Amino acid sequence: MDIGIFGLPQSGKSMLFSLLTGVSVAGGQRTEASVGVARVYDERVAQLSAIFKPKKTTYATLTFIDLPSYDLQASRKEKNRILQLIQDADALLAVVRAFEDESVPWPSMSAAGPSADTPAKQLETIKAELLIRDMEVVETRLARLEESERKHKISKDEEAELATLRLIQPALADERLVSQLGLSEAQMKAVGSLALFTAKPIIVAVNVDEEQLLSGDYPGRAALEASCGAIGSPWIILSGKIEAEIAALPEDERGPFMEELGIGEPGIQRLAALVYAHVGLISFLTAGEDEVRAWTIRRGTSAKGAAGKIHTDLEKHFIRAEIIPYDVFMQTKDLTQARRLGQIKSAGKDEVVQDGDIVTILANA
Secondary structure, three states: OEEEEEEOOOOOHHHHHHHHHOOOOOOOOOOOOEEEEEEEOOHHHHHHHHHHOOOEEEOEEEEEEEOOOOOOOOOHHHHHHHHHOOOOOOEEEEEEEOOOOOOOOOOEOOOOOOEOOOHHHHHHHHHHHHHHHHHHHHHHHHHHHHHHHHHOOOOHHHHHHHHHHHHHHHHHHOOOOHHHOOOOHHHHHHOHHHOOHHHOOEEEEEEOOHHHHHHOOOOOHHHHHHHHHHHOOOEEEEOHHHHHHHHHOOHHHHHHHHHHHOOOOOHHHHHHHHHHHHHOEEEEEEOOOOEEEEEEEEOOOEHHHHHHHHOHHHHHOEEEEEEEEHHHHHHHOOHHHHHHOOOOEEEOOOOEOOOOEEEEEEEOO
16 A cells, blocks of 8 residues: 655655654655655554464555655646656645744745645645646546547547546536546546546645644644545644654653553554545454464455455465454464354355454465
8 A cells, every 4th residue: 555645845744754664754855755664553463473473473564655845836847747756656645734833934835925824725735736737637638539539439448538537627627636526436447547646545644743732623623624524535633743752762661651642552553544444445364373464455355355465376276265353263362263163254255355354265276
């Protein structure tokens, strides 16, 4: 799962990226994206690892792609070059700033215009930049297809793409995101090669200071939440400063520190849960003496599809799956006893895998 991080200058997005992934970002004006992988801690994996004592324990991961500084005064060509760095991301994390620091100026929305000094203004600016980019791509492609249609017969795939683009173009002009149009899977596939940003799930992270984190409130909160609701985006409050303090502590001191602040989980855990819920992801588990592992799949994936996540050969030669929900397994903590009690289900290729299922794939050699 690749997540592109987008935010205006001084939003603290690169600091959050570093804290989430452990990857340091060079100071100054970067021209290329930074890529890092964040481990998604899962208590179920930890418990299974303690039971099976495997040679290897593997948690699910999220890959974050942090854009270089996005200058609102830059040329459209330069803006598009930067956005292209995350065009293949599965989802976008829009970082907006709420923290107040007199030493850190708010970003300017134009050379002589007002500052983006509220989270809502920043989100609206990000939305506008994505709409402009998508409009350019859609209009260019639409013009080419319409010209081809006038000159000669176009293919069925091109007809489907053209019809979908004619739905999308006026919506973008009306400042509506592609994700809000209710397009079918076939329609989304027809324009998939265009990598439209407004078709991607967008999660909003509000970067707050310690006081705002403790109170759960910040200036412009109502407006930001209204803006998120208008585009169907969930939001999460994170504090780059607090996350840095947590990361600097020894492992055994982090829990008490977070408890003192009223934080149940580190930011990456809360963010991962939000991403999974919004994008429609779940984790299934495999467990044995060699490895305990969490695998990320789309909600609704079949047992055969889950087998393919582990290895393409398992999907190709799939016979059946043996499945036991994690909570059921934890009643005995023993697969042999669970089998004796009839708690392990034999599942065919079309059986839908659920979050937390412990899965064993049986396949032909």
